[in-house]
Amino acid sequence: MAMRVNWSPFTGGLGAKSRPPTTQFLRHSQTRLASSGLVYSSSRPSGSEKSKFNWTSPTTLVLGFIPIFTFGLGTWQIQRLKWKVALIEELEEKSRREPLVLPKRINLSVLPEFAYRRVLLTGTWDPDPSHTILLGPRTRDNVLGYHIISPLIRGDGASSILVNRGFVSRDTLEQGKQIMQGVRSDIPKTAALVADAAKQGKVQVVGMLTSAAKHNSFTPDNKPETGEWYWADADAMAKVASGQNGDVQPVLVDELFAGDGAEASRRSTHGIPIGRPPEIELRNMHATYAATWYSLSAATAFMFVALVRRGRGGRDPKFTRRVT
Numbered sequence: 001m002a003m004r005v006n007w008s009p010f011t012g013g014l015g016a017k018s019r020p021p022t023t024q025f026l027r028h029s030q031t032r033l034a035s036s037g038l039v040y041s042s043s044r045p046s047g048s049e050k051s052k053f054n055w056t057s058p059t060t061l062v063l064g065f066i067p068i069f070t071f072g073l074g075t076w077q078i079q080r081l082k083w084k085v086a087l088i089e090e091l092e093e094k095s096r097r098e099p100l101v102l103p104k105r106i107n108l109s110v111l112p113e114f115a116y117r118r119v120l121l122t123g124t125w126d127p128d129p130s131h132t133i134l135l136g137p138r139t140r141d142n143v144l145g146y147h148i149i150s151p152l153i154r155g156d157g158a159s160s161i162l163v164n165r166g167f168v169s170r171d172t173l174e175q176g177k178q179i180m181q182g183v184r185s186d187i188p189k190t191a192a193l194v195a196d197a198a199k200q201g202k203v204q205v206v207g208m209l210t211s212a213a214k215h216n217s218f219t220p221d222n223k224p225e226t227g228e229w230y231w232a233d234a235d236a237m238a239k240v241a242s243g244q245n246g247d248v249q250p251v252l253v254d255e256l257f258a259g260d261g262a263e264a265s266r267r268s269t270h271g272i273p274i275g276r277p278p279e280i281e282l283r284n285m286h287a288t289y290a291a292t293w294y295s296l297s298a299a300t301a302f303m304f305v306a307l308v309r310r311g312r313g314g315r316d317p318k319f320t321r322r323v324t
Contacts, residue, residue, distance in 0.1 A: 060307065067301035074293035081286035091116050091280045099206055104158035106251050115211040116280060119253060120204070121163070123154040127198035129191045131241045131248075135229045138167060140274065145169040148193065148273045149232075151241040151248045152205065161251040162237055163205060166273035168193065175271075186227030193271060207253035208276070 054060065099120040126132070136146035148165045173189040213232040215221075220230045224240050234250040242248040257264070257275035267274050 054311075060304075060311075063300060063304045063307060067297045067304060070293045070297035070300065074290045074297060077286045077290035077293060081284070081290065084282065084284045084286055088280075088282055088284065091282070094118075095208075095278065095280055102158075102161070102251075104154075104156070106159065106161070106249055108250070111209070111251065112211065114209050117209050118256070118278075119207055119209055121152055121154065121161070121207060121253065122202065122204050123152040123158075123160070124202055125194070125197040125200065126151040126153055126160070126241070126246075127194060128243065129187050129194040131243055131246070132190045132194050133229050133237055133240060134173070134186045134190065134227065135164070135232060137170070140167045140169075143169050143268075146173065148190070149229075149237060149241075149252070150194065150197065151246070152203075160241075160246065160248040161253060162234065162241060162248065163207060164210075164232075164252060164254045164276075165197075166255055166257060166275035168271060168273050169268060172268070172271040193273075196271075205253075205255055207255045208278070210252050210254055 094116050095118065097117065099118040100114070101120050131151055133149040134146040135149055137144055138147055139145070145168050148168055149162055150165055151160045152163045153160045173193075210232070212234065215231050215233070220228075222229050222231065222233055222236060224236055229237070232252060234252045237252070238248045238250040255273070255275035256278045258278055259267075264274050266272075
């Protein structure tokens, strides 16, 4: 039988069924890609590769938990937002009511129900400087100072109560120092201010009942023996303000100041305390917090889905790494 002979200039002469040069080039290129570990693949991973996805890996569990957890935090912030809006509306409604005239003896058990209610007080300021308390330091318009808390003697058989008369700068208090005999270092600072208040005689004060202050771990403890007060502990303040024979109930009222900036400047210049504004301002950032948590939940949920699809072969990579 005669053998079929093909002539190929690429084989150097005669050859049996010699391959075309293009085929040889592609095979040679594929061999080099395979040796480097990269091969071209247009097919999806096999079923055995899909089954290798580990649902119990730490990365999968953590990334799957984060969207649920952050979504719960966002929902919680929405609930807090509803509560804060209702509280603001309640306080605004209270502030619009006519001022209360407090009874001669105040029932302390129902006092929390009247927090942020405006009250009308009549009496004289206690002339003893050892009964006045400096609460602070505090700041107002970037000025360092203290709040002046003095007992108001209501008279006619009524108990005395504590009144936060407002802010006085530290410079004013330092200028008003007098040489006095006393254990507490704050007494010389308040002596002149208390004396000026006592000269006013009978006064009428429009104030606002406060809610009970709570001590936190970031605030130092009060030191009544040295006149250092960092938070408004009404019970302890009432004991100091009562002295030996006084009758001061642990009721704290913030004096209101409705004047403008010019009046506030005049008071500051003359060392007159500046009370709190009558408006109630509560910080309400719950809507922003909720949006942040929901956005984080959506982002991490997208990452989790992408991780699952990648692990189960849901994408179509052009190049895959050959595992040897």
